[in-house]
Amino acid sequence: MAENTGFFDRVYEVARQIPYGRVTSYGAIARFLGAAGSARMVGWAMNGAGKYPEIPAHRVVNRKGLLTGKHHFEGLNLMQQLLESEGIEVIDNQIQDFEKHFWDPLKELS
DNA sequence: ATTCTGACGTGGG
DNA sequence: CCCCACGCCAGAA
Numbered sequence: 001m002a003e004n005t006g007f008f009d010r011v012y013e014v015a016r017q018i019p020y021g022r023v024t025s026y027g028a029i030a031r032f033l034g035a036a037g038s039a040r041m042v043g044w045a046m047n048g049a050g051k052y053p054e055i056p057a058h059r060v061v062n063r064k065g066l067l068t069g070k071h072h073f074e075g076l077n078l079m080q081q082l083l084e085s086e087g088i089e090v091i092d093n094q095i096q097d098f099e100k101h102f103w104d105p106l107k108e109l110s
Numbered sequence: 111a112t113t114c115t116g117a118c119g120t121g122g123g
Numbered sequence: 124c125c126c127c128a129c130g131c132c133a134g135a136a
Binding site for chain 2: 025026027030036037038039040041042043044045046047049057060061062063067068069070071072
């Protein structure tokens with residue numbers, strides 16, 4: 001049947017569930033998928049997320065709350081603008097009060 | 111098949 | 124906190 005085992009599909013499914021005004025890290029998603037340590041694959045998977053407009057990739061940042069993937073969005077500050085549009089303050093590609101906006105699938109989705 | 115890269119994370123200093 | 128090195132594994136050339 002459908003290959004639900006696809007690593008990419010899982011990442012998309014979790015990323016899609018990120019609530020408005022919240023952010024999470026690649027490692028958090030990777031760990032939630034049981035692929036802790038393979039956080040890179042999450043980011044890599046997000047590359048295909050561009051095909052899914054429902055996936056707010058701008059809400060996914062690295063563990064430091066840094067917009068490492070902003071360079072992959074259109075324009076130069078699109079990612080930052082999207083986050084600020086949701087009430088998240090971003091200065092110099094760094095999310096302010098990252099912990100306050102952090103959304104952990106392990107804790108929220110359980 | 112091999113090789114390299116990559117939107118990361120962790121550990122040690 | 125910073126910097127450096129290694130691991131991770133899937134996909135592209």
